[in-house]
Amino acid sequence: MATTTRECLELQLLEMEMLLSMFPNKELILENANSVLYIRRYLEGIRESLPPVIEFSVFLNIQNSEVKAVMHVSLPQSYPQEEPQVFVRSVALDRQQQNFLNKELGSYIRSLDRGELCISMAVQWLQDNISTYIQNSKQNDEPECEIKATTYTFHRMWIYSHHIYRQELRKKILDYAKRLNLTGFCLTGKPGVICIEGVKEQCEEFWRDIRYPNWKHISCKHTESKEVTGKIDDLRLFNSFEELVFTAHGDYGLRNDYHMDLGQFLEYLKQHNCEHIFQILFGIEGKY
Missing domain, CATH: 3.30.70.100 (Alpha-Beta Plaits)
Known part of the structure; x- marks a missing residue:
């Protein structure tokens, strides 16, 4: 049986509550500060129109290093049945390695079962794998640093x-x-x-x-x-x-x-x- 938009929003609300508890010190910034509230009001019947999509950024300090990264996320109203839009940036990555990382992260997300909440898993994947791309960035920078x-x-x-x-x-x-x-x-x-x-x-x-x-x-x-x-x-x-x-x-x-x-x-x-x-x-x- 197909999952309804309401059921998707219920799952999104559950995941956002979990993520906000995981990042209590303002590491997670909502593009629209009221987006979670709008979903809650819609589910409670207080708001009739569909709430806007949730967009947010997660600011991460990668474990055991001084590297910082930002994960930008947009959740379609049919997420988790539909794939979320996720993009990562870090000043420690050159453009080529940043593109490689985002392609691999996208492949990882697509490998997961649709209907499964995946943002926390994407965060964990990033923390586990970003160091490889950073190392490659440093190697790529060596011969081109003067030109760049x-x-x-x-x-x-x-x-x-x-x-x-x-x-x-x-x-x-x-x-x-x-x-x-x-x-x-x-x-x-x-x-x-x-x-x-x-x-x-x-x-x-x-x-x-x-x-x-x-x-x-x-x-x-x-x-x-x-x-x-x-x-x-x-x-x-x-x-x-x-x-x-x-x-x-x-x-x-x-x-x-x-x-x-x-x-x-x-x-x-x-x-x-x-x-x-x-x-x-x-x-x-x-x-x-």
């Missing part, structure tokens, strides 16, 4: 969204940009605009993470890249990553359906020598 230290692709991405309102999303954008050493801005409200600039791999990681697993009304409108030897800071248009909140107008009701003053935004772009991007983002020429 001096050669980069500077990248800038202009991202457009129908709107950016939710506080947890805004915090996620700021946190990810700062963690990845990206500069730029996030224009909140309606429309929403994000500009990020920095090392290309870190820009692409940011782009992959913020729209994961499914941000419908968002697109990358324009990109700029340049090969750089040495420091990249001279190519940056922005000194830091900041959130922009300009004068708004419109309906301040429950939906917070307000529009940003695009004239102020155009002036901001002008101050940073990138007013040409206004037409690319909005399809109209900016007027002063």
Whole structure:
């Protein structure tokens, strides 16, 4: 007999309670702090609509070493009947070994019986196996360290969204940009605009993470890249990553359906020598 969504959510709630007891010192961070509460209310009949998917990160100190790793997890509503989305990052891994590790971790998860809760087992697998990939990373770094230290692709991405309102999303954008050493801005409200600039791999990681697993009304409108030897800071248009909140107008009701003053935004772009991007983002020429 097929497992229902309700039964899957009951199992997810059970696993989250177990994981939170395993990591009581804030090693487990929920993307939406209320996601577990929403599932509980749905199961109790207090909430009628299906709760959002659970997404969280587990920050791990690998046993018997100084290595740290982060496991990012997204649980589909049909998990554990459907495979969870799991991705691991660690500064101790080069990109090749990180990809190898995640492929092997994915194979391990797929080898388990569907219907079986597996996140705690994935954590244990990571702790048992990551040292092998770290050792390989060190070996791979030896002949290429000079090139990796001096050669980069500077990248800038202009991202457009129908709107950016939710506080947890805004915090996620700021946190990810700062963690990845990206500069730029996030224009909140309606429309929403994000500009990020920095090392290309870190820009692409940011782009992959913020729209994961499914941000419908968002697109990358324009990109700029340049090969750089040495420091990249001279190519940056922005000194830091900041959130922009300009004068708004419109309906301040429950939906917070307000529009940003695009004239102020155009002036901001002008101050940073990138007013040409206004037409690319909005399809109209900016007027002063």
